[in-house]
Amino acid sequence: MTERLFEEKRHASLYQKYRFGPPDELKKLVLHYLDKKVRFPHQLAVDLGCGTGQNSCTLTAYFEQVVGIDVSESQVEQARAVSGFPNLSYRGAAIPDGSVDLLTAASAAHWFDAECFIKEATHVLKPRGCLALFGYGDNMKIHYESCGDRLNNIYEEVSKAISNYNYTSSKITGANSKLKILFETIPFFVRIEIMPIKQQLSIKNAVGFIQIFSMYQAYLRANPSAATALLERTTSRILEEMKVSSTEAKVDFIMKYFCVLACKPE
């Protein structure tokens, strides 16, 4: 059964605010793989577990049609509120068999029932259609000038505090072990890539990113004042270490992305 941890409207609006799409390097990797397998024009991409649609939106530049699907109505509602992508639609309905050029799941496939997902994916993909399942582990790092590991230690303490309390889901462990189960379930040839990506985030967005973790949301539900205080304390500790006063100041945010790529045989 799917774990339903993304249903709350408040959580979905935080997702819309703090979530970012896949980095360019990852996008290039997926599209390069697809271009070698599937003839142009690329007609249909489906983004399963689309959340508030950041990955779905980036796909619209490369496909005639993009469909985002998510079990959470609140997430889809937020996704639909973003305008400017006429070839993008969101739905919960079935996709016709043999119609999909690319099926993506961004930080989502670890929530799926592996066997059901692979069975469905095999049906909806065209011959030579591709799967790209990507995300990142929980080993994020933050750096700023001469702060050395100090910001990183603060960030790690928060992760530990949340997971000590914890709603520990085996599904999150699944993401961290790079979708091992799915990887082993896919019946056709699979390739896996790991890429560390550095991007700049404001302090506000780096702390906001913690807020969207399902573990943090579980903590917030159980202990609202402690969870809120944890983030406030984290923000002021980071400001203090960086010797800056604005949460708009930028830090380097480093994430280790993984990407499982597979192509359905002809």
Ligand SMILES: C[S@@+](CC[C@H](N)C(=O)[O-])C[C@H]1O[C@@H](n2cnc3c(N)ncnc32)[C@H](O)[C@@H]1O
């Ligand atoms: C961590 S969020 C990632 C959202 C988005 N792809 C992103 O990168 O921001 C995981 C999403 O997967 C969705 N999800 C979980 N199980 C699902 C399923 N069986 N079918 C469709 N969506 C699912 C959740 O509702 C949630 O929105």
